Amino acid sequence: MSAVIECINISKQYKGGCQALDNVSLNCQSGRIVGLLGPNGSGKTTLIKILEKLLVPTGGTFAIAGQTDPVEIKKIVSYLPDCNFLGDTLTVKDALDYFQTFFEDFDRPRAEEMMEKLGITGTQYLKTMSKGTKDKLQLVLVMSRRAKLYLLDEPIGGVDPATRDFILHTIVANTDEDSSVLISTHLISDVEPILDEAVFINNGRIVLKSTVDAIREEHGKSVNDYFREVFKCY
Amino acid sequence: MEWNLDPSRPIYQQIIEKVETEIASGRYQPGQQLPSVRELALEAGVNPNTMQRALSELERGGLVTSRRTSGRFITEDGNMIGETRNAIADRQIRIFLEKMADLGMTKKELLKRMEKEAVSADAQNAAGQNTAVKGEEQ
Numbered sequence: 001m002s003a004v005i006e007c008i009n010i011s012k013q014y015k016g017g018c019q020a021l022d023n024v025s026l027n028c029q030s031g032r033i034v035g036l037l038g039p040n041g042s043g044k045t046t047l048i049k050i051l052e053k054l055l056v057p058t059g060g061t062f063a064i065a066g067q068t069d070p071v072e073i074k075k076i077v078s079y080l081p082d083c084n085f086l087g088d089t090l091t092v093k094d095a096l097d098y099f100q101t102f103f104e105d106f107d108r109p110r111a112e113e114m115m116e117k118l119g120i121t122g123t124q125y126l127k128t129m130s131k132g133t134k135d136k137l138q139l140v141l142v143m144s145r146r147a148k149l150y151l152l153d154e155p156i157g158g159v160d161p162a163t164r165d166f167i168l169h170t171i172v173a174n175t176d177e178d179s180s181v182l183i184s185t186h187l188i189s190d191v192e193p194i195l196d197e198a199v200f201i202n203n204g205r206i207v208l209k210s211t212v213d214a215i216r217e218e219h220g221k222s223v224n225d226y227f228r229e230v231f232k233c234y
Numbered sequence: 235m236e237w238n239l240d241p242s243r244p245i246y247q248q249i250i251e252k253v254e255t256e257i258a259s260g261r262y263q264p265g266q267q268l269p270s271v272r273e274l275a276l277e278a279g280v281n282p283n284t285m286q287r288a289l290s291e292l293e294r295g296g297l298v299t300s301r302r303t304s305g306r307f308i309t310e311d312g313n314m315i316g317e318t319r320n321a322i323a324d325r326q327i328r329i330f331l332e333k334m335a336d337l338g339m340t341k342k343e344l345l346k347r348m349e350k351e352a353v354s355a356d357a358q359n360a361a362g363q364n365t366a367v368k369g370e371e372q
Contacts, residue, residue: 033281165279172276193245193280213244213284222241 004030004149004180005051007062012046012055012204020046021057022204028197030148031177035191036184037223038201039231044184045082047201048151051182052079065148075104078147082154082184084134088127092120092137099141111144114170132159139167143174150181156190164190189224198223200230235261237278245280249288251322257297257308258319268298268306 005028012021021043028034036044049055051062053070064073086095092115099106115121118136126134139155152171156164164187172194175181185191192198192212200208207230212223219226235256239248256262268274268289275285289306292298296314300306309315334344 031283168279169276172279172282173272189241192241193239193278193284196281196283212281213246216242216244220242224241 002030002065004028004032004065005062005182007051008060010047010050010057010060010062012043012050013058020204021050023060024201024204024206025060026199026206026209028180028182030180031175032196033171033175033181033183033194034197034199035188035195035223036182036199036201037186037188037227038184039186042201043204044201045153046204048079048153048182048184051149052077052151076148078103078142078145078150080139080142080150080152080155082157084138086126086134086138088125090126091122092124092126093122095126095137095141096122099144103145105146107144107146110174111140114140114144118166132163135159136163136166139170143170146179148179150175150179152181152183154185155183156185156187161190168194188227189222192223195223200227202231235277237280239278239280245284246288246291249278249280249285250291253288253292254297254318255322257315258322262308264308264310264312264315266308267304268308270305 005026007024007026010021010024010026011019013019024043024047026047036047038044046055050057051064053073061068065076067073067076086098090098096108096111099111100108115137118133118140120133120137126137129137135155135158139152142152143150150171155171156167159167168191171181171183183191183195188198195212197209197211198215199206210218215223215226219229221229235252237249237252239245253262262268269277271285271289272282274289275282278285289298293300293306296311297309297318298306299309339347
């Protein structure tokens, strides 16, 4: 096992004053699925965007599988943004071509096999798809890369429970001993069974890092219920 | 197999209990090969490392044995399976007795009621089998 994410004292101060991240240090070993759990506005997306080299931190350093160069990092990190990133005028085949052109590690047969299971055909236009189908397609594309690190920003937000199961199943099935997954979400009860570790983030700081079973053992409740207790708003 | 995991308890413990129950009930046969960690993890919808941990614990206890190249197998030790079966039953009985004590049931009342319930459950089972047989005849 080796470290996939090594991040030391990362801070991010947005122009205009918001301190989105405050001295975040995080280590993640290969073969792990880590949940980045926090309330809205806690810094989850900012951290993911920094790890994907889309944002520049105002302080701190990090390496992904030992790499610090942005181009090298993008080669080994597969990123699922929390929005639609594919144009509506594309067909499924266009989207596949697009990924194949961009990423050397894209495993096209694997993507096609998963799409077949989902009943998604190559000639379909993205604009004719429902939100849930589009989400599934995007996840299939992202998980079909043979990456070192998968950064998944809210992969199960706004989809029905059966689709959630498909997405979680796909994440587990496609992660091997050499890769890691960082999932940000606030739908904790759905993801907690597949997590190795839960990282609680609040106001830009990591407030807890523990395994799911350790939290359950120690507090006698699910990570979801413990989260509600820690981040109680009233 | 339905896994039905309780969200408030550690997952690896529940996996251990589930596999123990499958072995004790005979749904997993002595000497039978277990699916791979990954297959079991996907079936249960849990993290593969958690499944690995549970199977390692079962191995340590001896109910599951691993053969280096060919995978994991259920023990063929009938005594051990019998002991596991009794231990699971005892655990359930203790939970039941606590609940009955909470209701204020005396031991005498309890034994009487259990006998009555057992008889009526037998009758229901027999009736169920009869209708099944009739169904087949039609």
